Amino acid sequence: MELFNSRDRVHISAVDIDDEAHGTVEYDMGGAVVHVHVDGEQGGGIRQFPHDAKPIPRKLVHLVTDMADECGACTAELAEDDAEDDAEDDAEDDAEDEELTLSEALAADGVTLTSEHIATGTDAEGWQHHEYRVTIAFDGRTYTQTVQHGIVNEEAPKLVETVGMLVRQSMTAYAADCYEDWASDFGGPDPANWMPEKTYTDNVQMAKDLRALFGADRFERYAMADHDD
Structure with a gap:
């Protein structure tokens, strides 16, 4: 499992926003999600309060390794990786992502x-x-x-x-x-x-x-x- 460090820059290949996005990791506790300040949203791109961070499914978050990742779309390799996620993982994520109030x-x-x-x-x-x-x-x-x-x-x-x-x-x-x-x-x-x-x-x-x-x-x-x- 890839663990992210606080303040890592990441690319989000898909999320419940209109299009792909970038953001800054707030924390990663090794669970099903990574908590990210999504650029353009509350706390995005700026290290603010930890509770501003948005939980993003881990499989959608990719570490930015060079400036090209920041400036354009994901590489074809990342897109292929997303497409190859198996149905069992998808089913588990769907169950875990069901939104319940506290x-x-x-x-x-x-x-x-x-x-x-x-x-x-x-x-x-x-x-x-x-x-x-x-x-x-x-x-x-x-x-x-x-x-x-x-x-x-x-x-x-x-x-x-x-x-x-x-x-x-x-x-x-x-x-x-x-x-x-x-x-x-x-x-x-x-x-x-x-x-x-x-x-x-x-x-x-x-x-x-x-x-x-x-x-x-x-x-x-x-x-x-x-x-x-």
Whole structure:
């Protein structure tokens, strides 16, 4: 399997846009898709927030190796490679590419969540909040994490909002090449504005734990699914 590096320039031979395109890789976690900033779309050609990247089926993404690839159509060899994809791969991709909202995907997979209110407090910046211990269950496995809600929010954590928040938040750190890349994505080039490195390492570990809970492909699908609740 060809793995792409962050910021690789790639050619996209076909996608749900009008024609072939080029773009810049944001991250590649080895799943069925590669996350790319497509030129001309939000975040395209410019390294912006990781969640701006678009999931593109891996078989459609080809590394740009010289300027000719950037300036024209794919070579005949690339076109032939696409045409030779076997029917079994196509069927698997069709099934995986079926677009479900996050709530639909979680319901279909039987994911559940329980929560317990454990504290009410105020952080160092004066933010008042409720603290909950949440446990996510899937396929006989569980994952427990602590989450916080603003003091005015009296509702207990809900499944869709909690899973969506945790997988998206952790994936941005897991997919980054290093702490500096992750921190500069959110805080800009000045290190004085960066979040602490412990926040990065905690999120990387959370991503590893959630990937162990859901599996790598399902973790990625949840992170990219439309958040409808």
